[in-house]
Amino acid sequence: MGKKTVHVSDFSGKFLQPGDEIVRVVVLEHPDLVAGPVQLEATPAEIEGIDDASLDVAVVEIYDGHGGGEPRRVVLTASEFDELATDVPMAQLLRTAERVKPPKPARKPAAEKLDYATLEHAGKPHRGKVTEEEAQLVREHLDEINRRLAEEGVRQIDPADPEHAARYGFPVSDAA
Structure with missing residues (x-):
């Protein structure tokens, strides 16, 4: 007895033929994503318009006491975010703003003495x-x-x- 593996497009449900190009799509964030990033498979034709549909967005974290001290992550269009700057254009504001240092990697716990x-x-x-x-x-x-x-x-x-x-x-x- 043998085993046969078939690939099916996660987007359309169509069977993919041996030799068909398979595109791997990793979903990092989505409102319905509950347990971290997932991987989907599709054909190049099924995702060819994805770049055209992409948005210029701003992803910001807001530290305002809501959420028990944890920051809120908000995604909005870049143009909506740009409109928040009324004194100086957002591009200039971003160039001159204070840099945020990336968090230091967690230290390994010291070996138990x-x-x-x-x-x-x-x-x-x-x-x-x-x-x-x-x-x-x-x-x-x-x-x-x-x-x-x-x-x-x-x-x-x-x-x-x-x-x-x-x-x-x-x-x-x-x-x-």
Whole structure:
């Protein structure tokens, strides 16, 4: 059994033949659009007049306390918007108006700081200084901590290693 895919114009419902050119139309804003942008498919002939029907519009945001502090977005014809300027022509007003800086991209939340003075994190490699609380936990619970470190795929602590001995306060062997 096989599968066959057919393309149908979203605008007219007509079946599109293999080899027919398909135009993708993404609707960004529309009064009936409720869940964000959508994609439609059509033939070039079905949308050829779209550029002729386009309007010169002004899209503005109004910050006036309505809407619980959120701005209202309004779309109006450019000529209607231009008529609002009565002292200076709108073109001149727009050239000399104060620029709005685009919003800064949201910062990634800072990585959660680990508390190495807990059994959950003690002994994990880190750049910071080992506190006495962490060192004591490592000395008192070495087997448990090494088991956790091994499960996490992290290096284990060896009290015979001079670096580990100094870092976690193990007695240094004089066998060298």
